[in-house]
Structures are given as C-alpha cells and as structure tokens.
Amino acid sequence: MTDPAGYRTPARLLHWIIAAAVLLMIPAGLIMTREGLPKGLGDGLFLFHKNMGTLLIPLIALRILYRWLHPAPPLPPSVPEWQRRAAGVSHLALYVLLVVMPLSGFVRVRAGGFPIELLDSLGAGPWLAKSEPLARTAEGLHYAAAMLLIAVLVVHVAAALQHALIRRDGVWQRMWPPAGR
Template identity: 70%
Template sequence: MPERLPGYRPPARWLHWIVAAAVLLMIPAGLTMTQEGLSRPVQDTLFLFHKNLGTVLIPVILMRVIYRLTHRPPPLPKTIPAWQRTAAAVSHGLLYALLIVMPLSGFVRVRAGGYPIELLDRLGFGPWIAKSESLADAASALHATAAFVLIAILAVHVGAALQHALIRRDGVWSRMWPGG
C-alpha cells in the first residue's frame, strides 16, 4: 500500500486537467490542420477550433500559473531520488513556460498574419497587432518549434506519471488525480 501523500488542492487539480484535456485536443488538431491534401472544410474547421481554443486557454493558463505561484505544491515523497526531483522541477518549469509561449505565439502569428480570431472578433476585441509578415513568420517558427518541444516534454511527463501510477504505485499519481 503506497504511503498516503498530501495531494494538490482541488483548484490546482481542476486547472491541471482542464489544460491537459485542451492541450491533448490542440496537439492533433494543430498537427493535422497544416497537412497537405487535407480537404478545405476539414482544414478550416481545425483552424477555427485550434485558434479559438488557444485564445480561451490564455486566461486559463494564466490562472493556473498564478495559482501555482501563490500555492506551493505538496512535497514529493522522501523516496524520490534527488535527480528525479530535479527532473520533475525542470520539466514542470518547461511545461509552464511552453504553456505560455504556445498560445501567445499562436496569437501573434494569426494576428500579425492578418487573420481573424473569430471569438475575439465577435467580442469586439481589436487585432492588437499590426499586420507584419516578418513578425508572423517569426511567431510561426517559434510556435512550431515550441510545439515539438512541448510534445516531447509532455511525453516524458505522462510517462513519469504512468510509471508512478502503474509501476511504483507510490501515491504520486493520486496527488493530482481529481478523485485523489
């Protein structure tokens, strides 16, 4: 039986799983929508979904970052080696940074490219950024590179979570699971 560890508070858990679900939807949409040979209606639908969900995610991610900065996470069990503690801290820091970079670079890419963000346009928000192909290209390159880094770090994060849940069974997984 694993040691009973203090878990994350409910707001941290809910913000984690809302962002996780959204990101896990955004990744395949983002990878698929840019493929050659995709039918125009499917591509348009994926672009609409991806950029508007990304826009909605910005305030949710900001809430998550603010919550994390103002609420210390529960400590890891003493049985976790120092190198794994360091790896966890580094990967979490990178995840948070990428969760900020991804929607902001996507927003800049779309707006600097002169494209609409339908949700913001309907709410009466202006473009905020002047059209600039060079800025759009730079934001696009950053967005694409950060996407692959995010996918790699998420794979490590999910792998570590599954290792704690299924192999070690040390209680680390249940700290973040909504039912904890």
C-alpha cells in the first residue's frame, strides 16, 4: 500500500539502517560483557561494538538533523489521543537514547584509555584525557541507558507489529519501504 502521508525515503532509510545496527549492537554488548567467553569471540565482539557504535554517531546526527528539518507526517485520525502521546514520548525517548548510548560508550572507552581501532587507524587523537572516575560514570550511564533502551524498544516493536498485523491502519506503511517521497 502506498501511503501518501508516510515518512520520506531518507527518513525510512535512516530508520532501518540504524535499527538494524542497534539490534546487532545490543546482543553484541550483552554477550561481550559475559564472564568466561572464548577470548577470540569476546575480542571480536568488542571490536565490532566499539567501531560500529562510533560509526553510528555521525549517522544518528544526520538522522536527527533530517528529522528536525522534516517533522513527522500526521498520524491517521483512527489513532486515539493517548496513543499519539505515547508515540511522541517513546520516539523522543528513543532519540535521546540514540544520543546517550554511543556518546557514553565513547567516553567510557576513551576515558578508560582503550583503543577505538577505526579512529586510531585514521590517526585521530583520543579526544579525552584518561580518567578512571569519568570512565566509571560513563559505564554506569551506558548500562542504565541500555536497559531503558531495551525496555522502550520492546514496546516500540510490539506497537509497530500491532499496527502492521492487527490494526492494519496504515501506520506500519508510513515507515516500511518501499513507499516514500
């Protein structure tokens, strides 16, 4: 179904690229921090997590800029007021968490004095002085924000699937490719 009031093509592309990356980053983060992993697996997941997360920072900045320039299309009139408000609050929370997650991860790693191989290979400096208290604070923030992100995403995905499979009211088609402007 082509919905003329859907999100524009760049908004859809950015949503799904970032969604796919975040849905890989979360299990990678949860697994790599477990005790007793084979060293190769732990190192590989850390390498993926730190570098993919760093690459996401400019992509997320672009998404937020694009969203600021192009506000969300209006929801269909069949969506009740409380659900419009819930969608607004949860989408805002997702954007805030998309900023907090990679930045707190970056600070945790750099203030801890650890490498980010992609930036190091480009000759970038650490950009942050080593500080154990700062690294510990960022670690706590990264963990708390990760738990909140997982909780909001469970509701977000359940709501999206409910629109797609049960209500079939066109909300799913606003974001799902191929339609777009």
